[in-house]
Amino acid sequence: DAGVIQSPRHEVTEMGQEVTLRCKPISGHNSLFWYRQTMMRGLELLIYFNNNVPIDDSGMPEDRFSAKMPNASFSTLKIQPSEPRDSAVYFCASSLRKQGTGELFFGEGSRLTVL
Amino acid sequence: AQSVAQPEDQVNVAEGNPLTVKCTYSVSGNPYLFWYVQYPNRGLQFLLKYITGDNLVKGSYGFEAEFNKSQTSFHLKKPSALVSDSALYFCAVRDLSNDYKLSFGAGTTVTVRA
Numbered sequence: 718d719a720g721v722i723q724s725p726r727h728e729v730t731e732m733g734q735e736v737t738l739r740c741k742p743i744s745g746h747n748s749l750f751w752y753r754q755t756m757m758r759g760l761e762l763l764i765y766f767n768n769n770v771p772i773d774d775s776g777m778p779e780d781r782f783s784a785k786m787p788n789a790s791f792s793t794l795k796i797q798p799s800e801p802r803d804s805a806v807y808f809c810a811s812s813l814r815k816q817g818t819g820e821l822f823f824g825e826g827s828r829l830t831v832l
Numbered sequence: 833a834q835s836v837a838q839p840e841d842q843v844n845v846a847e848g849n850p851l852t853v854k855c856t857y858s859v860s861g862n863p864y865l866f867w868y869v870q871y872p873n874r875g876l877q878f879l880l881k882y883i884t885g886d887n888l889v890k891g892s893y894g895f896e897a898e899f900n901k902s903q904t905s906f907h908l909k910k911p912s913a914l915v916s917d918s919a920l921y922f923c924a925v926r927d928l929s930n931d932y933k934l935s936f937g938a939g940t941t942v943t944v945r946a
Contacts (some may be wrong), residue, residue, distance in 0.1 A: 721875070748932060759937075760936040762934075765932055765933070767932065772932070773932070810875075814932060817864050817926050817927070817928055817930075817932070818864060818881070820881055821868075822878065823868075823875035823876040823877070824875050825875045826875050828873075
């Protein structure tokens with residue numbers, strides 16, 4: 718199995734530009750998560766999808782952030798417009814929702830730098 | 833609300849010595865507990881989990897963890913550390929009232945010196 722695949726691995730952009738991060742979950746997994754990791758705040762859950770439906774987006778920082786999951790094999794996280802404080806590593810993770818017992822499988826992350 | 837505390841930011845041990853990374857948790861019901869490891873510039877990798885049953889859980893790379901309900905702890909252990917175990921370790925907890933949300937600790941950086 719290829720695992721969770723994220724792209725791009727690195728993104729450098731200027732303030733105000735649109736950023737789109739992509740994720741392909743593990744085939745057969747029905748839950749997908751977007752996390753953000755920073756030194757100051759650690760790992761933060763941004764949004765959770767179950768069966769392609771957003772269930773919990775309470776962690777999305779503000780309206781500049783949006784996420785979609787048009788089908789079971791693809792999700793995007795978009796930031797528009799981007800700001801320097803959005804610089805972080807963004808992780809996508811997938812799992813089988815098994816009444817809380819399923820572990821998460823993480824991608825390698827997308828490191829975003831906003832200048 | 834569920835939460836996890838990792839009281840040590842850093843743990844330093846010599847290769848061949850035992851390694852312990854501490855974790856305590858707080859949940860309203862029965863906990864589901866997880867340990868993950870993150871190597872530099874990589875994603876988090878699952879090590880082991882406690883769901884129910886035997887309090888001693890064995891996982892990947894020779895790691896194990898002991899669930900202690902009375903002390904609300906789930907410490908990660910390895911009898912003989914390797915230099916390659918140097919990484920960032922995260923403890924995480926989930927409870928049945930919220931069966932998808934994992935709450936992660938702040939992480940503990942482990943350095944194993946040769």
